[in-house]
Amino acid sequence: MVNVLTPERAERAHGPRPARPVVAARDRTRRRQTVVAYLFLAPTLLFFAVFLVLPLGFALLLSLSHWSGFALGDIRPVGLDNFTGLFADGSTFLAPVLTNTLLFALGTVALALAGSLTVATCIDNLRFQGLWRTLYFLPIVTTVVAVGNVWKYMYEPGGLVNGALNALGLDSVAFLQDPDTALPSVVVVQAWASVGTAILVLTAGLKSIPESYYEAAALDGAGPVTVFRRITLPLLRPSLLLVCVTQIVTGLQSFALIVVMTRGGPGDATDVAALEMYRQAFSYGDWGTASAAAFVLFAVVLAVTLLQLWIFRRGGEDA
């Protein structure tokens, strides 16, 4: 049997060696590097702490308290009262506020997705694709206030849309004044305003589909509908998922367009969660209810997003 000295034993056999100071120096260097790394990270961490963690913690505290918004010393814990109040009998939060919010978001996604998919497919087969994409992207660079006001005038009884209806011999429609048409009318505007981004994403997705699939389909004699259903749609799924998730999150948080066009009216026909939160906090001085509503909306956004991911993953696409 041959005795072999392990490195550790060998070290011990050879007496004291400068290994420990080297390790210590290495540790010091590592510590110093860590400190420097944290120093570099500090501004970002501070930013997140001040603008994300702190407000989130404060909102959580407020959701479990009553606060009128004036003096920090007046925050009074009330447990889960704000949450139970939102769903209590007679509360308007569940219906119509949350219902309107979901209808608004789903309607926007459905319209924007259908519209953008159609337009993106058309653009993909046209010349001057950059020009078309730019044209459809223009609403994105226009402020919501301008978009809302222009559409509001178009919907007016003497406006462009009713003018067109009258020219066709049809009676005017009180688009924003009738509770039955107010929400769909605003959904159309939100979809129109967000279709540009969706077109950009989808045209990029269309470009990434290899041409060889289409050539193979053509050789097999597949028609355009079959090609679209069997090749384009399945391979576009990641882009569609992105569009769906971003559009629905935007729709669930929508505020500015509703304020400009209807202020939640007529009655409460277009009242949505973000508007209700704003009113509870800044108009009624009930920051507890507003914060609780914000967390409920967060839970809804999370649930809807997870549901979308699950549906798309079930279809075979690992998003």
Next chain:
Amino acid sequence: MTPPHRTGDPGPGRPTDRQSPWQGRGLGRRHFALALPSALLVSGCAAPYRGSGRPGDPIVLTLLSHYASGELKQALQGPVDEWNATHDRVKVRTKAVEFTDLLTTFMVRQAAGQGADIIHPYCLWNGQLVRAGVLRPAPSGHAVEIGRGYGRAAVDAASVGGRVYGYPTEVQTYALYYNKRLLRAAGLGSPPRTWRELEEAAYRTARRDRYGNTLVQGFGLSTYDDSTTVGQTLALLGAAGGSFVSADGRSTAIDSPAGRAVFELEHRLVVRGASTPGINVYKAFQSGQAAMVISAGWWTASLRAEMGRDYREVGVAPVPVPRAGDRPGTLSTGFMLGVNTASEHPREAWEFLRWLNAEKVGVRTARQGAVATRMSSLQVSVGSLTGRADDMGTLLGAGGDPNLRPFREALAYAVPEPNVPGAQQAKSLLRQNIEALWTGQRSVDEALRAVRRQVDQEVSRSW
């Protein structure tokens, strides 16, 4: 000579390579020495200047109002400049934001410890502000002076739970604006005095084209905003002898015969085509597309400026009452100037408010020897009113716009807008239900029931 840091000698007070940046004692002290004054400087810049605080040095009071632009801003700045020119010890600095941002600004500044010494709230918010501990009750001397100098509606609007919290400034009463030309064209020689006459005039003046587009609204009901929608309804409710909230402020009183009569009247006007609530009534009336509108006195100045020569076709009459011979009634809304509980100089702030709102001075435009308060002169100069009947008599007595007279007379009988805690939310809930009634979402019974349930739940909350 080579600079020390080039030779590896870090120099006095600088850390060596082996030292962590945190270990240098001199550096820490120096950083601290730099950071402390910087922090003080930054906090000093952020905080409003309220004077040095040394005995004898001027005290600077801040006044936050919504007189942010145009003639309102100038009108307030005039007396403030006069005060600053004649008072060495206490100076006043005005800050202004748009009305839509006023309550939010109160909140944010108060929470940040930067509340203004003197605030100028809409009286609807008084209950909310008192509940939050923002408004300081008027000292007894001032409270007595306010109770004596102003009309009942103005004093009630500036009070919460029977305690006075400030000097009422502008008071808006509601009356019926009518277009003389449109009424004449419909064969009507005078404005309606009863609801029956109002309905008849509304149906006779209303016109639509063959596609259903409104050409002329007979009676302009509007969903323009909370104040417009609710103001019109509460003015009619006041004329019918009803009220929105009970005397103790703990429940709604709109589910009454008077409330039902108002809802039924409005419902009839909409259903029979005399009113189109979706139209912006302010624009429609100016352009001759609305024959009658109930609105507040501030509108006269806007109409005069916007309509030019056509303004002579505008008349104003008291809000029609249900039956001939009924006592007149309407709604009043208003603002007041109060002192913040966080103010370090409340005595000086109240003194300034007394000087502005209660001290009488000569009026140049009125007859020889006529006097009025600075605030009354200020309000009348911008086409508004205060709750001081004597000042209004002096300032509007001779000449002036005759259309302001019904608003001035209404000061004697108008009912103030409720200002209980939760009044803002109660008002929004009422608006939503009025709109639901107008648009056919709810019947009169359903709307009244919904208002009662929702508003009762809100105003009876234990804060």
